[in-house]
Amino acid sequence: MPSAISTERISKHFGANRALDQIDFDVAFGEVHALVGENGAGKSTLIRILSGVHQPDAGRILVEGKEQRFAGPHDAIAAGIVTIPQELRLVPALSIAENIALGDLPVRRFGPMALIDRGRLREQGRAVLAQLDFVPDVDCPVSRLSFAERQLVAIGRALHRECRIFILDEPTAALEQHEIERLFSVLKRMRAQGTAIIYISHELDEVVEVADRCTVLRDGRVVASARRGSFAVADLISAMTGRVQDPGGSAPRALGPTLLHMQRGNDQPVSVHAGEMIGLAGLLGSGTEAIMRGLFGVLRPDAGISVGGEPRTLRGPADAIASGIGFSPGERALGLVLNQSVRDNILLASLDQVTRNFVVDRQAGDRIAAELIDLLDIRPRRPELPVRALSGGNQQKVLLAKWLARRVRLLLLEEPTQGIDVGAKAQIHALIRDFVTRGGGALIASSDLAELARLCDAVLAVRQGAITARLDRTAGLDDATLRTAIGA
Amino acid sequence: AAQSPAAGDKITIGVSLAQDDNPFYIAMLKGIRARAQELGWDVVSVSANEDKLKQINGVQDLVARGVKGILISPIDSVGVNAAYDAAAAAKIPIVSVARGSASPNQTIHVAMDEKQIGRDIAEWTAKRLGGKGQVAMLLGPSGAPTFKNLADGYTEVMAKYPDIKIVFRSDGPLTRERGVKQAEDALVANPDLAAIYTANDDVALGATQGVLAANRKGKTIVTGMNGVPPALRAVKDDNMAMTVELNPVEWGRLGVDVLATYLKGDKVDPRVFIKHQLIDSSNVDSKLPKS
Amino acid sequence: MKHTSTLAAWRGRLAGQIPLISLIALCILTALLTPRFLSPLNLTNILVQSSIMAVIAIGMTFVIVGGGFDLSVGSTAALAGCVASMVMLQTGITAGVVAGIMAGGAVGLVNGLVIAFLDVNPFITTLGTMVLVRGVVFLITGGAPVSGEYGLPGAFVAFGSERFLGIHLLVWVPALLLAILSFVMYATPYGRRVYATGGGREAAYLSGIPVRRVIASTYVWCGALAGLAGVMLAARLQSGQPTAGEFYELTAIAAVVLGGASLHGGEGSLYKSVIGVFIMIVLGNALNLLNVDSYWQRVAVGIVIVAAAAAERLRSRS
Amino acid sequence: MKHTSTLAAWRGRLAGQIPLISLIALCILTALLTPRFLSPLNLTNILVQSSIMAVIAIGMTFVIVGGGFDLSVGSTAALAGCVASMVMLQTGITAGVVAGIMAGGAVGLVNGLVIAFLDVNPFITTLGTMVLVRGVVFLITGGAPVSGEYGLPGAFVAFGSERFLGIHLLVWVPALLLAILSFVMYATPYGRRVYATGGGREAAYLSGIPVRRVIASTYVWCGALAGLAGVMLAARLQSGQPTAGEFYELTAIAAVVLGGASLHGGEGSLYKSVIGVFIMIVLGNALNLLNVDSYWQRVAVGIVIVAAAAAERLRSRS
């Protein structure tokens, strides 16, 4: 039996940048084939080619052994390929139900006329989301949903389409353990029904759990491919990075003065000391976003905030930044000016620091940008490249670099390692640790409870908008306790 | 039939002019208001700004307001017939001033003889040029019949002079700015230009600046039309060769008088003409305000 | 709990109707200031005066919901009116009307192809066609109004003034269009594709919606409806007028935006755009009835436009 | 390898200069068709004719880079010209010029405050002020040009025609502005904030940039520069003209977009906008010199605008 879909020597360039180099790749019906690799390795580019968004410079795509050319996504969809792209693409003004059925609306026919069947539209939306244990009002416009909820809608949209080949590009980046498990059970059922699945993730544990086969990309080339049972997390890492991972140990740190303190009603206080990393954990829609934004002055907090021991009213991000706070939002597009260069984005919050005599000191700016690009290993090392041309993981690093350039004392980080490869994740963890060791503080909201458990000195659990518990490392911290605390 | 107003009942008349931002119509409205006040009438004015539909709408609004008579300077001779129909349906007399209409419901037209004015300008220019030379025409807005008639009269006469050639024609809005730019370009394209015809004084005043800038003062003459004060001064200063005085204030007064006569029930000719006069250096002094 | 949520829902529903509320407020205020406002004659006038702009605004809504912009509608209406008149004088009324609408559709098609398939900015493309089409109109008419020796056919001119069931024929046109096309926008897959394309082109594209074809189609709608408006205008002006329709584009876009559509695309509804047209027309009518000086009228129009738009913004704030 | 990358870099650099290339192509074509095009008189004319629109386009670039839109520049220029003339006749030249520019800045401030702080759509806000300001101009002037009994002061009128180092004073103004303001846009934190705000308002906000103040400031620039342009226009027309500046808004926006700015904000440069102005002015000049019929001129202008914009698009495609 031929493969469901396969590629032969696919290559793709962006300008002088070679994203893919002679890729041979295939997936069979009833198989989950995982694709892993560092940020910028070319995974998404390969997916975009398989789903008709990009056209390859060279090479062939075969669907069930027959060569196919995709002029656009509609051709790929017609060939039975459904994709959840890495960047969520939803229509904010349309309802959840309409987004799910976008491009394939249920209709009733009256002779030549086709009218939308709204009842069926809603039902389909509800049914498909129920598989993921997500039961929203499907008439609600997507613009009102949180990032993670939108990710569920995007998954729902893909599940809605009957397909023979299903491609998921980092579908779980913002998701909770519970939703991830639901997704996996759906995937397993689809595999049992004979669907071919391509799965991309930086969560190598997930990959080992779900994949029948795993291919590793590095710098646009296939460097390894193995079947279930013959690969483990460590092998994948060394294939991806070409080196053996050293587990970053956490050096003991001395706590400094309180950097941030917030007390709301009867809640547990939020307090971050210099040298401390505090986690913020909560289920979908539990209100961690609102807490972070309140601390950054975006939402008017209903509580006394003090920064560095002094009470402050934060009237906006500018106030928060002036008090030494930096914030990186979970949705990258909100933190980056996508059409501006890496350099300009890094300097965005520190323009006044690099200004001499009312003029931006270009050399100083270039130096700072270059240092941070080095430090964070942002690739490609071209400060003048627009941020939109960077892979997702590298964009995430730029977001962090922006605040390191500003030398803030306190970082508010939402999903700081979302979509980041293992190597880079360790790098970023090390960077945050280093930042904290040098007298900074960090408040980290993450849906990855294991990450919080590994990283933080204490984790605050959020339920229905209230901070209900504080779990200290000294009292033992692991994802199971966290899960119980947030009510998962 | 005309209704004769009951004594003591204050009469309101409606006015719909083609533009409200043109000195010509501003002066005309002044004349209308002044004469109406003398008669003890009220005036309601709506503007159209060269938008035909807006003029129809405005007249409809006047009819809805219950005016006793309407003075209109129609933007187009056919295009605003619906305005005349609306007035007729309400049995309100409607008098065209300056521009005219082909509508059968036009009660009276207080007109100027546009073609004749164009001919007169052309004759004057031809005489001044000695029957030969290149001429540029800066016309009015495309499609407006008044300016078409003026230009037709002008070209009709110039056609009779074999040595006079019209080498440049352009239409557009009646602004000073356009006059400058078009004159500049016309003079680059035709450095020996002997005369520039313009459809109105504002364009003419702009054109004189273009002539000055190209160092053609005295060699390229500019003619205008309307006789507004700055143009008279330019004629006096020898920057402009000639303009045509229409005296819009008088025109407005005449319109009100014609309407008054009609409302009294007296008979009026369907077409009443207003006089025009060419103004050049020979007679400009009598027209300038005494200071 | 139940109580507040009903209240909130009501507030939300009210907020969605701010254009309508603004219109009603405007009407009440005018009616208080002058009783003539509510006279049957005046109400009829308002309907007739709104009809042509309403047809254009309906077409403009397609384009704006699809994420575009069309400055060429005024010139297109003039073209259609002149073409219709010329053909009508030769061949007959039906042929003339069809020719006018098709001329409009052709302009829309050009706009649509250039914008959707060559990716040229809609502002600049339709500014170009606005100027170009006006040139074509002057070329084919020689700049003079088209009404033939003896005027346009009587039956056609009558269309500009006759009534059916007491309502002017000119008013029936947008009324029927509104009913049919609202249905198309709301209930057919095509309509939802327009919203999806305008609201998120990438998402629509990745869902297999032929976004380019959808975008091009919105301009064809807009052009054809501007053409129809031009034909109606010719009936009302009893001639094809080459200079007709100046500034229509800005009025139409203003009406659509006053109706709550977003110039970023994906939002807006035909019915609210028509409300926007009424706001503009009633405002002009009221100022005329109140004998407001034409210079002050401009000041008042400017203020009301901004105020109405500001009120509409309160919605997204609340 | 080295070779191809230099080639690619060159191609990229060329593609960034498509507006300039279009302009040069247009000039060469015209010069071949008529030798008069390159005469010193004509080149001077082109510079002078471009100067006023260039000043407006520079201001418009601020607004468009900041993610906005301004339709009110034409009315604002008329207001400034009339205010300057009126004040000048009373008080003196300097006071008049300052009053004109400040009147423009005041209109810009109103636009900016309404748009940035009330979140009203820029299109509708500036459409409103466009109409409103025109009304104010007519009110203060009574609709008649302002030039006093004996004309505006001679020294002021001379400014509209005199030269310095062989170049008209009118031309020096945009030249100096371009130099100074390009520096502001590129090298100062303020300039970078304008780009960031236009390119990603949310990201700029979350980076501590006072986006509302930045947006409002772009409209003040635009208004004040439109005011300055109005003053220059008054000098050139030797009077304050209440009807001046109609359609300036569309021409200015077209020039900025032809110069490669994005109407979505965050992209564009002052120098390229001025190139866009030259394209528009040279085109009109060329058609006049070639004695193209004014109807055909419209057709040609429309085609060239769309073609130039399409050429500019090729950049992002290649």
Ligand SMILES: Nc1ncnc2c1ncn2[C@@H]1O[C@H](COP(=O)(O)OP(=O)(O)OP(=O)(O)O)[C@@H](O)[C@H]1O
């Ligand atoms: N549109 C584009 N223009 C220019 N370069 C691009 C573009 N898209 C991707 N690239 C480049 O191609 C390379 C591969 O990117 P790709 O997005 O496929 O990486 P990825 O493996 O999906 O990374 P990540 O794990 O971070 O999502 C990167 O170097 C990236 O910078």
Ligand SMILES: Nc1ncnc2c1ncn2[C@@H]1O[C@H](COP(=O)(O)OP(=O)(O)OP(=O)(O)O)[C@@H](O)[C@H]1O
């Ligand atoms: N969101 C997008 N991302 C990337 N490329 C896009 C996007 N939108 C459009 N394109 C480009 O547009 C091209 C085709 O566009 P599109 O699919 O909209 O055409 P279409 O309307 O489907 O036409 P047809 O069905 O006739 O082929 C693609 O090659 C692609 O490069």
Ligand SMILES: [Mg+2]
């Ligand atoms: Mg990727």
Ligand SMILES: [Mg+2]
């Ligand atoms: Mg296609």
